[in-house]
Amino acid sequence: MKYSNNIKWFALGPVILALGVFIGSHYKEPSMELGPSVARAAKIDPQNIFVKIAKEQTPAVVNISTKQKIKAGGRAGMPDERMREYYDRFFPWHREAPREQVRQSLGSGFVVESDGYILTNSHVVAQADEIIVSFGDGHDARAKEYPAKLIAADPKTDIALIKIEVSRKLPTISLGDSSKLQVGEQVMAIGNPFGFAQSVTVGVVSAKGRVIGAGPYDDFIQTDASINPGNSGGPLLNTRGEVIGINSAIYTGGGMTRGNIGIGFAIPIDSVKAIYDDLKKGKVKRGWLGVAITNVTKELQDAMGLPDRKGALVSQVIESSPAEKSGVKRYDVITGLNGEKVLSSSHLPRIVAAIKPGAEAVLEIIRDGKTISISVNVGEMPTERKRLAESKRSEDLGMVVENIPAQLAERMGIEGAAGVVVTNVAPGSPAGTAGATAGDVIMEINKKKVRNIGEYESAISSAKPGDSVLMLIRRGRNDLLLVLKLPKGK
Template identity: 95%
Template sequence: MKYSNNIKWFALGPVILTLGVFIGSHYKEPSIQLGPSVARAAKIDPQNVFVKIAREQTPAVVNISTKQKIKADGRAGIPDERMREYYDRFFPWHREAPREQVRQSLGSGFVVESDGYILTNSHVVAKADEIIVSFGDGHDTRAKEYPAKLIAADPKTDIALIKIDVSRKLPTISLGDSSKLQVGEQVMAIGNPFGFAQSVTVGVVSAKGRVIGAGPYDDFIQTDASINPGNSGGPLLNTRGEVVGINSAIYTGGMARGNIGIGFAIPIDSVKAIYDDLKKGKVKRGWLGVAITNVTKELQDAMGLPDSKGALVSQVIENSPAEKSGVKRYDVITGLNGEKVLSSSHLPRIVAAIKPGTKAVLEIIRDGKTISISVNVGEMPTERKRLAESKRNEDLGMAVENIPAQLAERMGIEGGAGVVVTSVAPGSPAGTAGAIAGDVIMEMNKKKVRNIQEYESAISSAKPGDSLLMLVRRGRNDLLLVLKLPKEK
């Protein structure tokens, strides 16, 4: 996934980085205790509220340092790849073995269970070979360090759970209710910016529901409380001393590396919804199997819709729960289990919160009529499966996308079916077959290819070394190409 260059994910150090609001009736109470924090026990002078919160909650905020071993090319001093091949061939004694380097990073976290469970960001710890947790404000040189174990990391929400083994009960911070946060409400951020342990900053909630391109479940709290590299994973607290968010990113305007008053935190309700799954080591999410888009004003007018709310189905994945329940392309999903679907970014968050195997009811507008469809929600496919499919397409040396409607119309393709080739690597199997960018693949082995899912199905059903007969449309002409699949290495 690509992030905007203006958004910085701020675990301190060059860490290599690898659907979010769970609301309404789908919310499941986690096993973690969510009782009132100490700060709520008595009335507090507003002028001293943050003094009290800082004193009572900082002991539960930890510093997280990580180490990651990476392999560096021993020929790094030779920048040109062709020159590297030349040296490898004629001067093999100059070839060095890959060197192992260690990348270090700093982040923050906070204790949520007294026996050592700690929440932080996925990008702080997910790829680390070693995780070290320490307590204290940095003044105590005798502060003990604890090796930590990664229990689970969820890159889609940028949340991770780690654990340390301790012989004493640790101080904890209570989790609040981020749905009750209001714009303008005061908040406090605690963390480890630039390695300055347990630093405290204060600001307000600048906005809610921000979508910044981080992932499919974007629903960030925006705050002007100063957040900097090293704050990743630290808590954002309300005036009752409860965690309402996990600090995760900052906006820099493409210029500065540090804070300019625009920071983002993951709503704590998102964390509570998957906490029990994190403790079990794997997050399970509901899945429909549709590609969706927003209803624009133009689409609203063209389709005769009453408003621009809802999620327009642009594609239904083969053998998915949506297909099996009768969802069709051009359906507009306006509700799920009685909850209104406001946009295409809203639907994935609602679906993800539903337990796989649960029946749900979709409210749909189809051909101007509102209908209800019952669907048996599936489990979202694992990232490993998606990566395997991506790797196979990479081996073919060809990238494809669903064909845009305008291109299909211009090329005279009925029904807009097919996938368009967007790039071909020279010398790859696709290049050898004669495919070029702009080709539209309409059939593979005499079977229609209407979308990416059917294309990938045709590829994955063939064996390594097999040949696939492809019918492609190039301009206004149809061609037959033979794609030879690479053999397994």
């Protein structure tokens, strides 16, 4: 998954501790029974509502610190693997043994159930070997520490649920309704920026529904409340003291600064409530149609005679998927689902994901200028690994490809709509190692033209285990050559 270079996930760290050296490195509606809210403070100036909120809700905001043990090779200063191999070959006496390093990071979270359930960001606790939760007293961030267990993490929404074992009832914060949030409404952020425990900042909702390229369900709240590295996972509160978002990312403008410049992003709390019960069970299940979709551009609207540019245009229907079984076809424009209007291709996945697998849904579709309705039995979204494995030879190269839509081929200047487009690349796979990325268009394999998935599979199947495969790809307006090595024993 790619993110804009200007959007930063801001859990503090990582900080690398190795061989006694300290190296700083910046970190490039369910049924929920909530515990009792924090006791109301008495005799607070009613004219300053945020003083009241800060006193009531700050005790439920926690500091989260993590440790991750990693094996580091001896050539930490040589990012190029070939250079490391060259160096070790000709200077073997300078080889260094792998070292164990400890990566540390800091973030925030907040208690939602009095028996110890805490919400935070997935990226705060991802791959952590140790999670420590601290209840600060406003001065000492480590006043009260507890080891925490990761219950579940959902990288697609950047949400995680952790739990600590306590013998007392903890203060909690109530969850609000982010759908009622309005642009211009005042909000408060509480967290641990740069490790400063339980810091409070105030701002407004600058925008809603922001898509920043963080994941498939982008729907961020934008705020100018000052949030910085370490605020990640902390609550964004409305004037009623309810959580309406979880702080997750900041925009840095592409400069050297790591801090806030007035543009921060929070995950709407409604997105969190929708998966909370699944998180408690340890796994998030989402609805799935099995279509590849794109936005309706002005050119597509004119070419297809569509009334407007709303909806999601189907560019491919996955074989044996719920969509195919229900009769959805390529070039269908999905304009509604269960009575809710579909505004764009980024809107549809969020609606579908919220539907429980196995439920029946009704799609509103424009096909050949006519509006029709199709009933579909929503399936369960397969895991990334399963989807890669199901793409025939994808397990060999580690990427998923689809036929390129004619309109996209024309826009990219690809003759005769020839080629297949890469939609997913598994990290560490032959494709990933060679530098392939989602969005690449494969036009030739071993100097033979590839016009569709059939020709792609045929070309890959003709290669032998351990062979190197030469691929001509188009990335943007540039043609590139990549060499992918097939694993042995396919």
